[in-house]
Amino acid sequence: MHVEAVGTDITTERVDAIVNAANPGLLGGGGVDGAIHAAGGPEILAECRQRKADLPGGLLPRGQAVATTGGRLAARWVIHTAGPVYAPGKDRRAVLRSCYVQSLRLASELGAESIAFPAISAGVYGWPMDDAARVAVSAVRDTDAPGIELVRFALFGQRALNAFTQALANT
Numbered sequence: 251m252h253v254e255a256v257g258t259d260i261t262t263e264r265v266d267a268i269v270n271a272a273n274p275g276l277l278g279g280g281g282v283d284g285a286i287h288a289a290g291g292p293e294i295l296a297e298c299r300q301r302k303a304d305l306p307g308g309l310l311p312r313g314q315a316v317a318t319t320g321g322r323l324a325a326r327w328v329i330h331t332a333g334p335v336y337a338p339g340k341d342r343r344a345v346l347r348s349c350y351v352q353s354l355r356l357a358s359e360l361g362a363e364s365i366a367f368p369a370i371s372a373g374v375y376g377w378p379m380d381d382a383a384r385v386a387v388s389a390v391r392d393t394d395a396p397g398i399e400l401v402r403f404a405l406f407g408q409r410a411l412n413a414f415t416q417a418l419a420n421t
């Protein structure tokens with residue numbers, strides 16, 4: 251499995267699956283979530299409603315993942331995961347790690363060979379970028395995901411790219 255970091259808008263990625271940093275309600279939001287729904291069109295939201303109907307309380311537990319169509323995106327699937335909100339003094343790294351592990355496993359089950367991740371929780375949810383990158387890289391490297399040949403971190407901004415490039419070099 252090849253793992254790489256690139257600076258890009260994830261909605262333009264030509265991979266089998268892209269991962270959305272969603273929220274438990276699954277009905278869209280700002281940041282990368284808003285960009286994915288805007289670029290992928292209403293089919294994604296329609297399938298999110300279906301996935302939501304199957305979840306207890308209509309909520310996706312943080313650290314879990316569900317898949318929908320990619321709609322108008324080049325990617326065939328969008329995998330929606332809800333990251334933890336960063337809270338100083340509370341260790342929620344296992345939940346952040348789980349977002350990557352569960353998304354990779356789901357992509358593998360679907361038959362994807364390539365997947366792109368954003369920096370989950372490192373925007374609105376406030377996770378410090380360097381630590382977000384370390385958790386992401388170690389989670390991906392430790393996960394057995396049969397069939398996945400390419401994992402690409404698709405990152406907005408130089409700071410995110412630097413953090414993930416460094417984490418890849420050190421992990």
Ligand code: AR6
Nearest residue numbers: 259260271273279280281282283285371372373374375406
């Ligand atoms: N391509 C790649 N990365 C992006 C893009 C893009 N098009 N747009 C933003 N990012 P965030 P979170 C980066 O806030 O912290 C939403 O409202 C961004 O610069 O999107 O997990 C959801 O509905 C940052 O580095 O996700 C949730 O309520 C990273 O993606 C909440 O925000 C993650 O930032 C989730 O917050």
